[in-house]
Amino acid sequence: MRSLSAHEGLTVCGKMKTFYLVIKAVPIQKKPPNDRAKGILASFWVLDKTPENALRRAIFYLFRHGYHPKDLEKEPVEITAEHYADHERELGLVNFQKAQRYGIAALFVGWKRE
Numbered sequence: 001m002r003s004l005s006a007h008e009g010l011t012v013c014g015k016m017k018t019f020y021l022v023i024k025a026v027p028i029q030k031k032p033p034n035d036r037a038k039g040i041l042a043s044f045w046v047l048d049k050t051p052e053n054a055l056r057r058a059i060f061y062l063f064r065h066g067y068h069p070k071d072l073e074k075e076p077v078e079i080t081a082e083h084y085a086d087h088e089r090e091l092g093l094v095n096f097q098k099a100q101r102y103g104i105a106a107l108f109v110g111w112k113r114e
Helices: 051-064 091-102
Strands: 017-027 037-048 067-079 104-112
Touching: 017 051, 017 091, 037 051, 037 067, 037 091, 051 067, 051 104, 091 104
Parallel strands: none
Antiparallel strands: 017 037, 017 067, 037 104
């Protein structure tokens, strides 16, 4: 696990690949008292050229959706559809396919406030 910075550099060479990564994040602004989520574990499937670019896009996605990244739980790793060959209806395959179509897919899982 490593701390994250929104200022990671971009590289613009190479072939498009799909990367999977997981980031722990917290809300940027305080949520209303009825919101039970203290933070989220965000899984990403990102279509990009390098793992660094995929991480940068995932961080930008979090900020756009009101979250501040805290820790990188899983470094970006290249994946293919074969990773999900035995699990046709698995969320991973669904999100992998969304990333192929839209460039990025995310799954947020929240944890409760104390």
